Amino acid sequence: MSLPLTDAPVRDVAALIRDASSADHRAAESRGFITRLMAGELSLDAYGRYLAQLLPVYDALERERPPLAIFDSGFDRGDAIRADLRALGAEHHALVPATIAYAAHLGQLTELTSRDGIRYLAHHYTRYLGDLSGGQAIAALVARHYGATAEQLTVFRFDDLGKPVDVKRAYRDQLNALRLDDDQVEVLVAEVRVAFRMTADIFDQL
Numbered sequence: 001m002s003l004p005l006t007d008a009p010v011r012d013v014a015a016l017i018r019d020a021s022s023a024d025h026r027a028a029e030s031r032g033f034i035t036r037l038m039a040g041e042l043s044l045d046a047y048g049r050y051l052a053q054l055l056p057v058y059d060a061l062e063r064e065r066p067p068l069a070i071f072d073s074g075f076d077r078g079d080a081i082r083a084d085l086r087a088l089g090a091e092h093h094a095l096v097p098a099t100i101a102y103a104a105h106l107g108q109l110t111e112l113t114s115r116d117g118i119r120y121l122a123h124h125y126t127r128y129l130g131d132l133s134g135g136q137a138i139a140a141l142v143a144r145h146y147g148a149t150a151e152q153l154t155v156f157r158f159d160d161l162g163k164p165v166d167v168k169r170a171y172r173d174q175l176n177a178l179r180l181d182d183d184q185v186e187v188l189v190a191e192v193r194v195a196f197r198m199t200a201d202i203f204d205q206l
Contacts, residue, residue: 011176012172012176013175013176013178013180013185013188014125014171014172014175014176016185016189017125017188017189017192020189020192020193021189021192021193021196024192024193024196024197024200025196027196027197027200028196028197028199028200028203029134031200031203031204032203032204033046033050033203033204033206034050034203037050037138037141037142038137038138038141038142038145039145040141040144040145040146042146043146044088044142044146044147044148044152045090046206047088047142047146047148048085048088048089048090048093049090049093049206050206051081051084051085051088051090051155052085052090052091052093052094052095053093053095053096053099053202053206054077054081054155055078055081055082055085056095056099056100056102056103057099057102057103057106057127058076058077058078058081058127059078059103060102060103060104060106060107061106061120061123061124061127062076062077062078063107065120065124066117066120066121068174068178069174070121070124070171070174070175070178071124072161074158074160074161075124075128075158075161077127077128077131077155080154080155080157081155083151083154084151084152084153084154084155087149087151087152088148088152096202096205096206097205098198098201098202098204098205099202099205101198101201102198102199102201102202105194105198106123109123118180118184118187118188118191119187119188119191121175121188122187122188122189122190122191122192122194122195123191123195125171125175125188125192126192126195126196126199127195128171129168129171131155131156131158132158132164132167132168132171133164133168135155135156136156136164138156139153139156
């Protein structure tokens with residue numbers, strides 16, 4: 001899968017993505033399931049159901065990646081999710097249809113084209129920057145409300161990469177250094193919005 005660099009000027013692409021997808025982001029994070037989970041109104045089993053949905057999504061995302069530094073394998077979450085599910089005793093939870101649809105969508109981004117490389121980047125950005133940001137809050141609240149242990153929350157630890165704030169800053173710098181042109185940024189933003197909407201569908205079905 002290729003992701004060609006261009007001669008476009010350096011600009012704050014991360015800020016462009018954030019601003020253009022802010023409504024979709026808010027819509028996803030305000031869904032009933034996730035707001036109730038973070039408010040302490042559900043259970044540790046409900047968190048396990050949520051985590052079980054993430055596994056096929058990350059497995060699809062991590063099956064193949066473009067050969068760029070921004071896609072450091074240290075981001076990979078599949079093994080951590082499996083370990084957390086075992087620690088939670090939540091390996092039996094069924095997948096909702098939206099999860100299957102999301103994983104299938106990611107599976108389509110394996111064509112060796114530049115457009116698919118940009119679309120892959122959109123999901124990589126959405127998932128891992130989300131884990132480094134809102135995911136840290138989820139981990140803290142699940143521990144506080146439901147007594148989750150450190151062994152049940154390893155998916156949100158990025159020890160191999162460094163402190164979340166530093167990793168996020170480096171990621172944004174690498175994103176901007178790609179010098180994406182206007183058409184690439186348009187594809188990127190559109191696919192980030194798709195990622196948020198597919199995540200919202202999962203929350204709705206949970």
